Amino acid sequence: MNQKTYWVSAIISILTGTCIGLAVLLIQEKQKTPITSYSSPVKAATPSVVNIYTQIAEPKAFNDTNEVKHSINLGSGVIATKDGFILTNHHVIQNAHSIVVALHDDRRVEAKIIGSDPSTDLAVLKIGLPNLPSIKMGKSDDVFVGDQILAIGNPFGIGQTVTAGIISAKGRNSIGLNTYENFLQTDAAINPGNSGGALINLKGELIGISSAIYSSTGGSQGIGFATPVDDALEVMADIIKHGEVIRGYLGMDAKKITKALAENLLLPSESGLLVSDITKESPADKAGIEIGDIILEINNTPSKDPFQIRHLIASLKPGTNISLRGIRGQQSYQTNIMLEKQPTMQRITY
CATH class of the missing domain: 2.40.10.10 (Trypsin-like serine proteases)
Incomplete structure (x- = not known):
């Protein structure tokens, strides 16, 4: 390699290193720079957020012979799909006999209720308009x-x-x-x-x-x-x-066992769930589960949190068999139970 080639190569290497160094510094500086505007995410998402106006008939007063009065309730919704499905809350559209959706671009249209789920307070509406801006989903x-x-x-x-x-x-x-x-x-x-x-x-x-x-x-x-x-x-x-949410149903209610509860009730276990209610003719009732039983495991999952078990049961489909391990008195037992479909209006939470 002659001297000229050597110096050319050296200069190129220095310039390349300098450029890489500057790029790294710029990236680091950008990461340190505080956010001064939310305009970009707002611009991306706001076209997909809609205003919802529902008309609800108010109950007639006693001996009131006048026409039925109506009230207008307000809420919001999110365009979830390009073909017009909108997510909102159940309580926003509850008892509504007329629903109008107002888009960000000032278009207004009546919406149809596809279904709602009071247990999660969610509902799905459908509108029939072209060029709908659906929101981008996160995780x-x-x-x-x-x-x-x-x-x-x-x-x-x-x-x-x-x-x-x-x-x-x-x-x-x-x-x-x-x-x-x-x-x-x-x-x-x-x-x-x-x-x-x-x-x-x-x-x-x-x-x-x-x-x-x-x-x-x-x-x-x-x-x-x-x-x-x-x-x-x-x-x-x-x-x-x-048209609805299909959930598994066991038909019992239970409370978390604490050390204090176990001592006060002289329970044989300081962990698990204490069965406090059983619905008649439910899967739990048919399987012989009784009030006062202690549930230790469901599907090999320790039963320490009633909310966790509630979600586990709800996530399974009707017809699914679960294994349940429990204690009655001083005697442990294990049983298999086939879940049924959760009734639409069901007080028991499992």
């Missing part, structure tokens, strides 16, 4: 506590509104709002009218359906709840296919 496993998120909806009917916050918690399941709870908790302002709207990440992807607020005044107090996107999509798929 529940990609959502973490501390993530920055945005809530989009129609609070108080004032029009589409965006609020920002973080994911405050995941897996909230003892709020007492629904039968099956697995809420994302957020401090993004969620107010009446936001129900059924979108919770999105900073990529503009749907990560949840805004469902409820925790409030003593009716307004936002920094505690809002949303159904995770994976749960919402599962419910939507069942409703589209069957």
